[in-house]
Amino acid sequence: MIAAIVVLSVMAGVSGLLLGFAAVRFKVEGDPIVDKIDAILPQTQCGQCGYPGCRPYAEAIAAGEADINQCPPGGENGVTALADLLGRDPKPLNAEHGAVKPKMVAVIDEQNCIGCTLCIQACPVDAILGAAKHMHTVIASECTGCELCIAPCPVDCIDMIPVAQTITTWKWTYPAVTAKAAA
Amino acid sequence: MSRLYPFHGGLKTVRHKTESNQWPIQQAALPRWLTVPLRQHIGAIAKPLVQAGDRVLKGQMIGQADGYISAAVHAPTSGVVAAVETRPVPHPSGLPDLCVVIDSDGEECWIEHEPVDYRALHPSELRNVLRNAGIVGLGGAAFPSAVKLNLSGQCEHLDTLILNGAECEPWITCDDRLMRERATGIVAGLQVMTCLLEPREVLIGIEDDKPEAIAAMAEACAGTGYQVRPIPTRYPSGSVKQLVKLLTGKETPVEGLPVDVGVQCFNAATAYTVHRAIDHGEPVISRVVTVTGHVSQPGNFEALLGTSFADLVEQCGGYREGVERLIMGGPMMGFALHSDEVPLTKAANCILAASAAELTPAQPVMPCIRCGACVDVCPADLLPQQLYWHARAKEFDKAQDYHLFSCIECGCCSAVCPSHIPLVQYYRYAKNEIWAQEKEKQKAELARQRHQARLERLEREKQEREAKLRQKAPAKTIKAAEASEAGIKLDIEAAVAHAKPHPPSSISSRAEEGESITDYSARTPALPVAEGGNQEPEPLSSKQDA
Numbered sequence: 035m036i037a038a039i040v041v042l043s044v045m046a047g048v049s050g051l052l053l054g055f056a057a058v059r060f061k062v063e064g065d066p067i068v069d070k071i072d073a074i075l076p077q078t079q080c081g082q083c084g085y086p087g088c089r090p091y092a093e094a095i096a097a098g099e100a101d102i103n104q105c106p107p108g109g110e111n112g113v114t115a116l117a118d119l120l121g122r123d124p125k126p127l128n129a130e131h132g133a134v135k136p137k138m139v140a141v142i143d144e145q146n147c148i149g150c151t152l153c154i155q156a157c158p159v160d161a162i163l164g165a166a167k168h169m170h171t172v173i174a175s176e177c178t179g180c181e182l183c184i185a186p187c188p189v190d191c192i193d194m195i196p197v198a199q200t201i202t203t204w205k206w207t208y209p210a211v212t213a214k215a216a217a
Numbered sequence: 218m219s220r221l222y223p224f225h226g227g228l229k230t231v232r233h234k235t236e237s238n239q240w241p242i243q244q245a246a247l248p249r250w251l252t253v254p255l256r257q258h259i260g261a262i263a264k265p266l267v268q269a270g271d272r273v274l275k276g277q278m279i280g281q282a283d284g285y286i287s288a289a290v291h292a293p294t295s296g297v298v299a300a301v302e303t304r305p306v307p308h309p310s311g312l313p314d315l316c317v318v319i320d321s322d323g324e325e326c327w328i329e330h331e332p333v334d335y336r337a338l339h340p341s342e343l344r345n346v347l348r349n350a351g352i353v354g355l356g357g358a359a360f361p362s363a364v365k366l367n368l369s370g371q372c373e374h375l376d377t378l379i380l381n382g383a384e385c386e387p388w389i390t391c392d393d394r395l396m397r398e399r400a401t402g403i404v405a406g407l408q409v410m411t412c413l414l415e416p417r418e419v420l421i422g423i424e425d426d427k428p429e430a431i432a433a434m435a436e437a438c439a440g441t442g443y444q445v446r447p448i449p450t451r452y453p454s455g456s457v458k459q460l461v462k463l464l465t466g467k468e469t470p471v472e473g474l475p476v477d478v479g480v481q482c483f484n485a486a487t488a489y490t491v492h493r494a495i496d497h498g499e500p501v502i503s504r505v506v507t508v509t510g511h512v513s514q515p516g517n518f519e520a521l522l523g524t525s526f527a528d529l530v531e532q533c534g535g536y537r538e539g540v541e542r543l544i545m546g547g548p549m550m551g552f553a554l555h556s557d558e559v560p561l562t563k564a565a566n567c568i569l570a571a572s573a574a575e576l577t578p579a580q581p582v583m584p585c586i587r588c589g590a591c592v593d594v595c596p597a598d599l600l601p602q603q604l605y606w607h608a609r610a611k612e613f614d615k616a617q618d619y620h621l622f623s624c625i626e627c628g629c630c631s632a633v634c635p636s637h638i639p640l641v642q643y644y645r646y647a648k649n650e651i652w653a654q655e656k657e658k659q660k661a662e663l664a665r666q667r668h669q670a671r672l673e674r675l676e677r678e679k680q681e682r683e684a685k686l687r688q689k690a691p692a693k694t695i696k697a698a699e700a701s702e703a704g705i706k707l708d709i710e711a712a713v714a715h716a717k718p719h720p721p722s723s724i725s726s727r728a729e730e731g732e733s734i735t736d737y738s739a740r741t742p743a744l745p746v747a748e749g750g751n752q753e754p755e756p757l758s759s760k761q762d763a
Contacts, residue, residue, distance in 0.1 A: 072665070077661040077664040088668075159668050160670070200312065200314075201256070201310060204309075204310040206309070206649045209639050209642040209646065
């Protein structure tokens with residue numbers, strides 16, 4: 035009887051120590067699922083999902099506050115990838131958050147720019163270069179096409195233009211002939 | 218005698234070599250306009266060195282290699298640069314690319330030829346000479362040769378150097394004619410490569426349907442120790458990995474290169490350009506191209522790069538009736554062109570005017586019946602059927618599990634498919650999608666980092682401002698007297714709100730009065746600079762002036 039109690043208490047103590055050690059030694063910093071979700075999101079930081087950036091949205095998905103179909107720039111592929119990751123069923127994009135658009139890039143009409151710096155402050159990825167009372171310009175290769183610079187511009191001199199296809203970005207398309215069509 | 222190690226699969230294609238290989242290589246006429254694309258190779262586009270109005274000499278460098286994997290581009294003739302702009306180039310997309318347009322003066326004024334003694338040069342200097350001569354693989358892939366001639370870090374010692382004279386595509390004969398007529402030049406180029414790579418043996422693989430070329434090469438190789446190896450005529454024996462297997466029995470690893478197993482392979486025409494560059498000081502400004510198919514008089518032409526395809530067809534007597542498609546490269550691996558007003562490039566080995574007879578008639582696509590014919594012919598030992606299912610379903614991960622990227626797009630599977638499924642198109646599509654996704658991912662990662670950096674900077678600036686306000690607050694005695702803790706907090710909040718961007722509506726109403734805007738921007742605290750960090754914002758005006 036006493037032996038059993040002693041043995042069990044020792045075992046409990048050892049397990050407790052092991053668990054305690056493991057909790058400290060293998061502590062997980064942050065939620066790894068948030069990082070995984072964040073890695074799938076397109077990082078446009080456009081806020082169309084209703085959250086101020088991709089990471090907050092990833093956190094909301096992880097917490098179960100947001101659905102996986104609120105990211106138009108990620109498109110259907112993004113929703114499918116999120117569904118795969120989270121073991122949920124893929125669903126169509128929620129139209130409330132906007133529609134899928136071709137990739138765009140912001141261009142400042144430099145003739146009309148008054149150098150107010152408002153767009154610079156709005157840009158989530160610091161892709162606009164310029165200084166007060168000097169012309170601004172967009173670094174096209176850094177622009178995510180989030181459109182956040184459009185609204186603050188007091189003179190409406192920013193346009194979104196579709197990214198032109200070049201030889202290096204051109205892709206072979208999905209074969210037009212499908213077995214179904216011919217059958 | 219040497220042994221051959223047949224590769225799996227492959228096809229016996231119907232040969233159409235005699236249409237164009239019966240006559241010697243002809244010199245194409247000098248055209249008035251030459252459109253020289255700056256991207257004629259795999260890798261970074263060459264940096265233009267000339268601008269409109271510049272006079273250029275024949276062989277003068279007009280585009281400089283930009284980075285390690287890149288190649289120089291030269292003026293094919295003397296004349297005046299008419300423009301440096303985007304023009305249509307031979308590409309499956311039909312999209313334009315940056316070209317240098319030269320208005321030729323007809324004088325063919327050369328730069329000074331500078332032949333070099335390759336034995337006296339350091340290998341890296343020699344590679345630089347070849348790089349500056351714009352030498353790329355002329356078999357069709359156009360990979361910069363100088364990169365392939367540098368073994369450091371890739372392979373300790375090279376066992377075999379292979380010269381690829383297989384020319385397995387059914388219609389192409391440019392290498393055949395080149396080997397017949399200029400075998401000595403090719404061997405001279407091969408000697409330069411041997412000097413750089415120091416291989417144990419040098420093999421020259423030529424398909425046995427080219428007996429004249431085999432004889433000519435064997436004669437030129439006499440006394441050099443290079444071995445000419447006739448190989449059975451079986452498509453795609455000219456594909457690098459298949460040729461390596463055939464001649465040496467070595468399998469190139471998946472996602473590896475022949476150099477990983479101690480073999481390096483160059484096209485016969487590439488060796489010839491090496492000879493021209495080293496022994497004559499001439500950069501790559503022309504190539505031999507087969508113009509064949511449904512044209513009046515098919516043949517091989519030595520044409521200046523930048524000559525339009527239409528000009529070359531004209532010199533063959535023009536199109537015959539019933540041409541349906543113009544193909545660059547062979548019918549198996551080539552692609553249809555959108556127009557014949559595109560320039561000859563280093564990669565263009567063949568222009569094929571195809572009529573309905575040459576094209577496989579478009580037959581309705583039927584469902585896959587899992588017959589496995591594609592597996593039998595696949596020279597890369599893949600499972601084309603599995604690849605097809607996954608590519609069709611856009612399951613790119615699974616397609617990669619079946620080694621999608623080992624596919625050489627030879628077209629054997631599509632050719633034998635009884636259901637006429639355009640298999641290669643599916644593979645090309647899947648490969649392109651995977652590359653595009655990869656690029657997107659990189660871009661997203663960059664955006665994530667920049668956003669993170671911005672958030673950190675904003676936080677830091679906010680704290681600095683708060684610290685400053687806290688320092689100032691006690692100095693203002695009147696306020697300090699009144700200030701409770703809550704009061705200070707309110708102050709700071711107000712200040713922060715003040716510094717933050719105003720809602721668009723209030724600003725746009727102010728925009729009409731220019732002064733308020735100026736006033737605002739004057740107050741704007743430490744402006745964000747694109748690269749993040751605390752540097753002083755640099756006005757752009759100086760750049761504008763420059």
